[in-house]
Amino acid sequence: MSFLLLLFVTSFGNCICAQGISGVRSFEDTSVRWPGKIVQYRFGTDYKNTSDHNMIRAANGSYCYPSTCIKFVDHTTENWAAILSLNVTTCLQFGVIVHELMHVLGFLHEQSRPDRNNFIQVEWKNIHNWGRDQFYKYGKQGETCSACPKTTKQNLTTNEIKELNSCCDKNKVVSVFGGYDYGSIMHYEIKNGFGLKMDIDTMKSLKNVLPEVEIGQRTAMSPLDVEKVNEMYQCPSKEEKCITKSVSLREAKATGHSFALSAWDNTALLPDGEASVEKIRGIEES
Numbered sequence: 001m002s003f004l005l006l007l008f009v010t011s012f013g014n015c016i017c018a019q020g021i022s023g024v025r026s027f028e029d030t031s032v033r034w035p036g037k038i039v040q041y042r043f044g045t046d047y048k049n050t051s052d053h054n055m056i057r058a059a060n061g062s063y064c065y066p067s068t069c070i071k072f073v074d075h076t077t078e079n080w081a082a083i084l085s086l087n088v089t090t091c092l093q094f095g096v097i098v099h100e101l102m103h104v105l106g107f108l109h110e111q112s113r114p115d116r117n118n119f120i121q122v123e124w125k126n127i128h129n130w131g132r133d134q135f136y137k138y139g140k141q142g143e144t145c146s147a148c149p150k151t152t153k154q155n156l157t158t159n160e161i162k163e164l165n166s167c168c169d170k171n172k173v174v175s176v177f178g179g180y181d182y183g184s185i186m187h188y189e190i191k192n193g194f195g196l197k198m199d200i201d202t203m204k205s206l207k208n209v210l211p212e213v214e215i216g217q218r219t220a221m222s223p224l225d226v227e228k229v230n231e232m233y234q235c236p237s238k239e240e241k242c243i244t245k246s247v248s249l250r251e252a253k254a255t256g257h258s259f260a261l262s263a264w265d266n267t268a269l270l271p272d273g274e275a276s277v278e279k280i281r282g283i284e285e286s
Helices: 050-061 094-103 129-135 158-166 223-232 250-252
Strands: 004-010 037-041 071-074 082-087 120-122 138-140 167-173 203-205
Touching: 004 223, 037 050, 050 071, 082 094, 094 223
Parallel strands: 004 037, 004 082, 037 071, 138 167
Antiparallel strands: 120 203
């Protein structure tokens, strides 16, 4: 398999990460990463807006020194292995692109972690029935849970809400996931497009969040986001700059490297890292 990310800019659809991938891996498999800490990519040929391309390159560059050791490299000759589709109206924002690239690297949505009930409460009655799966918890490796119900009814009973709080998405299983981070670029906003109204809360925090922490921010990676990327990819100390030597795709393929990414909910089927940091960022000291 070629290790190449194909970037599309479209005038329709959502921000969709990594369609067209073959093969299945579970989140707990921490043995596979982008080889050489390098993501080789190219743009689709149908959209040639130079300023948009430059913004995407800037988002790519945000992962480089002094933040992480991940390097995004323009590439033109290999067949694509993953697709990142960015809607020209809603997705071509610096922070949104950084969020999608975190999925490409293997990270999941923060508010769906297995331990999220300790940190947020999902307001299921305020969420469209078609958007509930965006708030299902991920399963945790080594633990059992019931599969989330596939109900289309809008008005939920108390028992149905309890079931949604305790169930998990068995197709997405994580093991080690570091400390909960309200300020993560991978966290949804409290008010978002899955709510029955745009001004209604889809979740609420269960901790006293620091005033300067914006839940759902799309500005940049949080400090803990950076730590998790560095832990996942075993980045050297920040004093050492990014790898500049190009990795051979042919050599990477020969060594048996492979990866798989899932479609739609912008989720990459690469594990959410081996982050050992257990700090909880953005929470006031009690």
